[in-house]
Amino acid sequence: MSQKYYITTPIYYPSDKLHIGHTYCTVATDALARYHRLRGEEVMFLTGTDEHGQKIEDKAKEAGVSPKEYVDKIVEGPGGVLDLWKLMDISNDRFIRTTDDYHVSAIQRIFKKLYDKGDIYKGTYKGKYCKPCESFWTESQLKDGCCPDCGRPVVDAEEEAYFFRLSRYAGRIQDLLENTDFLQPRSRVNEMVNNFIKPGLEDLCVSRTSFTWGVPVDFDPKHVVYVWIDALSNYITALGYENDRYDDYDKGWWPGVNIVGKEIVRFHSIIWPAMLMSLGEPLPRKVFGHGWLLLDGGKMSKSKGNVVDPYILAEQFGVDALRFFLLRTFPFGADGNFSNELLIQTINTDLANDLGNLVSRTTAMAGKYFGGTLPAARRYEKEKDDELVSMVLGLRDKYEEAMEQYAPHKALEEVFKVIQRSNKYIDENMPWALAKDMEANGARLASVLYHLLEATRVCGILLTPFMPGSMGKLFDQIGAEENCRTWLSARMWAALDAEVSVTKGENLFPRIDMEAALEKLEAAEAEAKRAALPDVEIEPQTEEKVDFETFCRSDFRAVKVKACEAVKKSSKLLRFTLDDGTGVDRQILSGIHQWYEPEDLVGRTLVAIVNLPPRKMMGLESNGMIISAVHTEKGEESLHLIMIDDAIPAGAKLC
Ligand code: MSP
16 A cells, blocks of 8 residues: 655635745645656645634625635635746645535634643633734733734734633644654744743633634523634544545545644644644644745745736746746745746756756757667677766755755755756767767667756656656657656666657747846836726715805806917926916816827817916916816826816806
């Protein structure tokens, strides 16, 4: 029986569009899941969405829809979470939404179990609450009086609430963290023990009464289950724990591996095992806390206005190149600074130069010198070949060791050492020189090219979890049949047919012109931002009333444009000479040049208020104001002059 491997991402908050930081976490977990499948293990890969809580309730209200409608759109709608994972080639086997019925009823049962066990009790919550993060903090955890996660102000909060007796588990959790490999990387253990356990683990507030968008506590329905019991339990309810939707919980899938970002390590390595201890269930095999992708040294967040849209990046550079970049560049356990320049550089260096060149040079030479099919005759030259062969044969073990340590960046580093060595092998053996005398050197040339194809094949296998789509194409180009694409064959030499046929196909990773790409990216980002803006925005009506007398004192008249010209040195102002029916010309200045050319307005009948005090603009006097309609369209102000029937005489009063 093959081993079962269950791996999860955190469940994402569908409160905003997901950004490249969320994508990092999911792509990493996907590569790990694919790695285990490649090894022939049975894999269950879970991801999903964490859909309850006050923030969602507030956002839905703002959007004028129900919370369920709000999350449905972000999760299942076009460009939503499901679409993003499809685009990024995420191979999850299951997707859980915490609003799924089976999860909701399982949470009610889990809550009751913990209550019956005596680990949940009713009390009063007094504390500091960060609304955007939906987190309670103690005074000592605040940073400069603000939320230690997002830096925003917190408020005092007090309400009746249920508590989970976390304190009861402090000793066992400390032991788990310090004396096992439960939590990785190891550096996070000290952080948890010193910052949270040693100062004294406080009981945890696990219900709220101040909002309703959550799982109701069935035996006390004015409470909803607050965040962590609801969210963390997803890893087991998705297998069928306390529900009938699935029945995989007892089938060897649990315990699984929980991959999470560093800011939620606290919840996963303290609260989560304590909950499971209380339920009497096995603890996760591992919690791995990865670092953050940062922008200019700071956290990515929409509120900072610097979100990087994975759709735009994938569209421009390709899904596989983006997946690869994320895992090749940043050590998984540490933070990394994301930039578009770094992305392009990595694609150019690793994928276009190193891997792309290796494949295109090798297939091109096999085509040019042998018509695409290598002859079986070979001449090995031990001193020239051995180093490459032993690197290729040793690669799988090194890769495996890195992947087992949750270090995909190290695994990729090993693969690229072999790719770079292969390119060097081309330069050392100079196939073009061998080709000059095919009779004498044909067998050697075939041997050199075969070595290159074999090295490429093994690297291709090990790159498959990272770039599944492109590696399929690579195998087709180098003539690797299914049996040469397996984990087993990654530690075998000469798996390819002796008379292997190659095809020179499309360039897998074209070189990117940095400047042009950055410009295009900027334009695409601006366009996406524009597209996200409302089509038409209208200023809300003023609630304050104006009394009738005051209104009547405003003197609106029909006016005819006798002349109109642009005011010199002003990009905005037009100078109108108007017939207002008095027989004396009236001059009004209006900042509308952006929308109208002066010559188009001559002869039109407009509306003006004529009893405003005179005002000087650019040294010219303006006597009144021309009335127009204003609204915002896709974030830009739009203006239309009010033009009325030309049959209305100049000076007619409008009331
Ligand atoms: N809903 C909770 C998780 C509950 S799991 C039982 C949550 N959601 S989240 O959408 O805010 O974050 C989901 C994951 O994305 C977290 O692991 C978080 O660390 C990760 N990331 C969010 N921004 C990130 C970066 N900028 N960089 C790397 N990972 C990031 O937390």
